[in-house]
Amino acid sequence: DAGITQSPRHKVTETGTPVTLRCHQTENHRYMYWYRQDPGHGLRLIHYSYGVKDTDKGEVSDGYSVSRSKTEDFLLTLESATSSQTSVYFCAISEGVRNEQFFGPGTRLTVL
């Protein structure tokens, strides 16, 4: 299995508070992704990174920001959490070869 960890695994927070989710990989893969998964919507891309300090928006990026200062770490920040951001968040990595993606275990975030 690809070495991907996410922290925290579960978090409950209140509306308006900042939240940062961390994805850490030990595979030295170039590409990293943040998805959210909600019933009926499948996986939706929030942001992705194609290298250190190289990031771009996905289809549902509003209200989220990301940073990648090292190859192994990709941070997702909710500047001011809202109840609509209650979801399961998955990090994924890829080396780009046929774009096969490997997923972390996920973070379940609840915003009250």
Add this chain to the structure above:
Amino acid sequence: GQNIDQPTEMTATEGAIVQINCTYQTSGFNGLFWYQQHAGEAPTFLSYNVLDGLEEKGRFSSFLSRSKGYSYLLLKELQMKDSASYLCAVPMDSNYQLIWGAGTKLIIKP
């Protein structure tokens, strides 16, 4: 635009065969993935097709028809542990993003 369609839910009987379909619309084509996702877990890779035809891997097979924009995942000798969601995905033109279907929830009954 680019789009993927899959049935929302399917039910099958233990020991039987089930076929999960996926249709896609993309401006280019760089292969098609199938992933399995058990409830509460992360998606895991099942198969990848880039050429037309059937790829067999044990009890699971995946078929692709590029001219029809169609794929299916065939699961044989169903076991209770096959109860999961099955996700179809295709690379975007940029080839480092994937477009995901909403997934097909497969329920296996004894």
